Amino acid sequence: MRITTPIDELDLYIWEGKTDIVERAARCMASLDVDVIRADDIAISPQRIAARASIAVVSVSVIDTGALVLREWQATYGMPVIWVGAVTRDNDPATYPAEYSYILPLDFTCAELRGLVSKLMIQVRAHSAQTPSADVLIAESxxxxxxxxxxxxxxxxxxxxxxxxxxxxxxxxxxxxxxxxxxxxxxxxxxxxxxxxxxxxxxxxxxxxxxxxxxxxxxxxxxxxxxxxxxxxxxxxxxxxxxxxxxxxxxxxxxxxxxxxxxxxxxxxxxxxxxxxxxxxxxxxxxxxxxxxxxxxxxxxxxxxxPSLEDRGVVDKIVLFKTFVEIAVGEQRLAALPEMPYWLAESVAAMRFPGNVRELRNLAERIGVTVRQTGNWDARRLRLLLAGAGAVRTAQETSAPPIVDRSKWDMAERSRLIAALDQNGWRRKDTAQQLGISRKVLWEKLRKYQIVEEESEMLDKD
Ligand SMILES: Nc1ncnc2c1ncn2[C@@H]1O[C@H](COP(=O)(O)OP(=O)(O)OP(=O)(O)O)[C@@H](O)[C@H]1O
Ligand SMILES: [Mg+2]
The missing domain is CATH 3.40.50.300 (P-loop containing nucleotide triphosphate hydrolases)
Structure with a gap:
């Protein structure tokens, strides 16, 4: 088994202008699981770049040409940028949001680059856990x-x-x-x-x-x-x-x-x-x-x-809700909490959302943010949010017995994971990206549903 470092499983985007930093960075990262991707022409869209856990390394010499694109990366996706080179009055990275800007000299050493990248990886992973991927289309029904x-x-x-x-x-x-x-x-x-x-x-x-x-x-x-x-x-x-x-x-x-x-x-x-x-x-x-x-x-x-949300059935509704809540709570907070209480998912399953996924998502995000702030699944507070959500409950639904049993819900998620793994040749990195979750969360889910044990020989691929 391979021992991973904080920098493993990283995509490093390098925009180098007239320097040779791509080659040098690739050499520094050679022993690690890092894809060094040359991004001079920005053929890859910022959304695509930011959908993966990434750090950009940018030569200060491209600041003029790339100003807008970089701003977009940083402001929208919170992607840290390591500026390489001598800073002059005309290309001052200080004009970029300080919390995402780091500077290395043009003659950086491997130790300097690796040290900075491993520090930023922690920041990137925390952020990527909160950023819903543009790639996900949750589909259970x-x-x-x-x-x-x-x-x-x-x-x-x-x-x-x-x-x-x-x-x-x-x-x-x-x-x-x-x-x-x-x-x-x-x-x-x-x-x-x-x-x-x-x-x-x-x-x-x-x-x-x-x-x-x-x-x-x-x-x-x-x-x-x-x-x-x-x-x-x-x-x-x-x-x-x-x-x-x-x-x-x-x-x-x-x-x-x-x-x-x-x-x-x-x-x-x-x-x-x-x-x-x-x-x-x-x-x-x-x-x-x-x-x-x-x-x-x-x-x-x-x-x-x-199809409308009502036409998709309850499992779709619950999986969408659970996913949006978990994204809003954030990976770190989520790890410290017990699993989402089942009554919450059940209540949502019994609600109608005329505004479909968007309306469900708004409610899920309000709930997720509240849970993030309070650090618990406070039933009284969350029920108030549900009651104020404006989604209609029919009389029949209010008195209806639980609509999905838990095992069905779990089975749905398990089969979704296996289908996604199949689609991605059992590569965890691509699968996590497709599902819009971090690799850590994917790993935990594989363990939870015991997919790791059953399919272990295939998982070695990643
Ligand atoms: N299957 C899905 N999986 C994950 N997120 C979804 C899914 N469907 C919709 N969303 C989210 O729900 C919201 C509404 O989606 P979108 O804007 O694509 O809907 P729309 O049909 O174009 O709406 P409108 O009719 O108002 O233009 C977005 O935040 C989108 O990300
Ligand atoms: Mg639309």
Whole structure:
């Protein structure tokens, strides 16, 4: 058995500019389980990077070029950055949030790098335990598993996909998953646009972009959404809200595969995969004359239906709830607490959530934050939160006997773990990433459900 160090199982992203720090860092980490990934061109999106426990090592020489991207990493994902090089007035890392900035000289020694990285690993692991991964799509019920199957089937086709479902059911999650699973477009950006929130008169400049000098204030050229999504996925949310005249323009772009910026006469080729979502019934809108039939047929080549939470059954509801609560409580706190009381899951199972997963998630997060603050599962306080949640309980549900028995719930989680391990060739690192939990939590779950003992020879793979 391998003895692990605090730095094992790490992805180290290095953005080196004109230095040789990638090679030197790789040598320093050679005996450890560390992937040193060169990130100069930021081909990997920040979300993807931060979905894994990671630290960025950045040469100060790239500060000018990469300022925005790094800010995003740090502010959004709390990813620590080790700045390498001599700090001058123009490239002062002090302009970055101090709690995430660390400095090493350009001629750092292995001991210095390893010392700093092992200190930061503790910070990274604590943070990653609290950050829900953008990758997770929790699916226990048959209807959700069928949807996952369809996503797999259609992920790699290049046609448009229409995602239909009630509000808060996870349509955007489905779109993200389609994007990630596409072999080619997943390397490109995922651009999400809410068609219901486009201010009047801004459609053209937002979608088509403009050339420099196209109008007063256009001091630099700007790419519109179509161009921004080039090589990736354009996700048009609330497509049913797009006014008719904008529908015509969208259709034209889909047919021509090209856009012309405002103030320019030169069309630019664009290649993206379109995923649109709506909670409205588009065929009805077509009948009413508010949605173009030709656009509808173009969009709905493949139609995926995301079931409402009520249609998924109780186990889905409980597993979602438990996952969101655990993320909000945080891994460290959770380790010091007894397991979530069963009455809590049962109460949630008997509630209705018209706002679907989003509403369930809000409640779970309120509960998780309370438990985190108080350090216990205080029944009186939590019942008050449940009562104030606004989710409706029907009379029949209130008097109903327990809906799921515990063993069924455990079995569901166990089979979910095994399915995820299977999908990831039994690599714990990838499995934890897919499930949106840390490797430590995954390890504990494997022990709890005795998957380690039964499948031990396969687990050696990681
Ligand atoms: N199966 C799931 N697993 C994990 N999280 C989920 C799942 N489904 C939804 N969520 C979470 O629930 C929230 C709502 O999801 P999302 O925004 O994708 O819904 P939507 O259908 O696009 O909603 P709307 O109709 O309001 O646009 C998000 O926080 C999302 O992360
Ligand atoms: Mg949405």
């Amino acid at each position: 048959e209807s959700m598993r069928a949807l996952l199957g369809e996503i797999d089937t259609f992920a790699d086709c290049e046609t448009s996909v229409l995602v239909h479902g009630e509000t808060g059911t996870g349509k955007e999650r489905v779109a993200e998953l389609l994007h990630r699973k596409h072999s080619r477009y997943s390397q490109g950006p995922f651009v999400a646009v809410n068609c219901g929130a486009i201010p009047d008169g801004l459609f053209e400049s937002l979608f088509f972009g403009y050339a420099k000098g196209a109008f007063t204030g256009a001091v630099v050229a700007h790419k519109g959404y179509f161009e921004q999504a080039d090589g990736g996925t354009l996700f048009l949310d609330e497509i049913g809200d797009l006014p008719l005249y904008q529908q015509v323009k969208l259709l034209r772009v889909l047919e021509d595969g090209a856009v012309t910026r405002i103030g320019s006469i030169t069309p630019v080729k664009v290649d993206f995969r379109l995923v649109a979502a709506t909670n409205r019934r588009l065929p009805q809108l077509v009948k009413d004359g508010t949605f173009r039939a030709d656009l509808y047929y173009r969009l709905a080549v493949v139609e995926l239906i995301v």
